[in-house]
Amino acid sequence: MLVDQEKCSGCGICVPYCPAQAISIVNKKAIIDRDACLECGNCIRSLVVRCPKGAFYEEPGLYEGPRAIRRFFSDPSTSHKVTKIPGRGTEEVKTNDVTGRVCRGEIGIALEVGRPCLGTTMTEVEKCTMALAELGIEFEECNPLTHLMEDRKKGTIQKQYKEEKLVSAIIEFAADFKMLVPIMQRVKKVAQELDTVFSLDLICCYEDDGSLPVLPVLEELGMKPRVNSKVNLGLGRPFKIYREKKEEKVCDTFTA
């Protein structure tokens, strides 16, 4: 984002709203540190910062270069023009009862890199994708990050995006249940090499008796789930819980 210096009154109302601390007041005018700005759009939203002078505007040509991914990975109201896929990821568990993205006998994993608070560069994201790629996992087709990869088998990110900074990027994939231990061991290892944080998700289906086969395995790994979770109540139709055959994946939508 940019600030129209003629319009800006220097009131500073915008400063605390920036999650990247990219806005400061210099010579009684707001300025934006272009390198730090994540293009999340907080400052430009009329119902958020409410700049009395309407001084913020979007950088001309923003969508033409690699910087566009800052916008698409940071602002939930944008549709992804680089990858053609909206949002930062899939609807994960939110529509899992009808998409069957993760069925019984499988696990869904996500690492939301940069969240909470710290943000990330694509270089940090690549540390994770490369480490996971060594296990032979298949990255989620319907996640925009997958489409920024140079080589999905190696988990490498295209060079022009590596220095871009984002609120977060979500590494998503599904795998067979038997991969749970090696994946979590790898996740623990890569966590020690990062210059940012990630939040870790694990999706799984309930068995008929209401049990979750992942729980004893997680206990052995010393990874106890937190007390709160997201439960898909299974009210959607058509209902799907077993994988009958290998299917073409259908891209889902925004994540919230």
Place this chain on the structure above:
Amino acid sequence: MTHSLHRRGTAESLKNDYVLLVTAAADVNHVGSKEKLRKVLEVVWDIGPSNIGSYDTGTVYAGVNIEEIKAALNEIPRVRCAFSSREKIKEVIRRIKELDLGMSVTVQGPTEDILEMSRELGIKPHSVNLSLDIWGKTGDLPSDDVLEVVTQCGHGLISRYLVEKAIAEVKAGKKTPRQAAEMVAHPCVCGIYNPDRAEEVFKRYALASAEAAATKE
């Protein structure tokens, strides 16, 4: 995958914090779903959420009304809102189940409470997204109180600096805990931030400030 999952806080502070997510799945059941989700919005509004909004409009705390949120439902619609009581979320689920719309319904909250509610309502949950915590350079994160507020926004748009400013203003007596909670609500455009819960966080500072003043006297 999301921070509607990774809301931070102790078990006690998470006790009455629920997020309802009703979602049409693209290319599975989204055709004709807009009207169904309007019905869900009517039920939600009737029962009384602690917050509600949408990507397209912003939230009730930013000055948007329920009719604008309904009108803004797009071709692959979704309902996002927060509740502050077990009774309310249970009643919403009961009524959505009764509507029998075939849309996916997901609830974020204390797992055991959601499972217990499901049993009481005759619902057999399909799947769960478990939070396995934050990893990496966690030493750079802000305080637990700040995290408790910022992680209530599903897209990371509530700035830690805004929360820290709000805390400072409560401490200085410039804002009540409720005013602080509502000020922080604006950046969370989809409306899953729960101002009732945030108010409880800010109350800790109002109380500490009052105690400090009493000690001085």
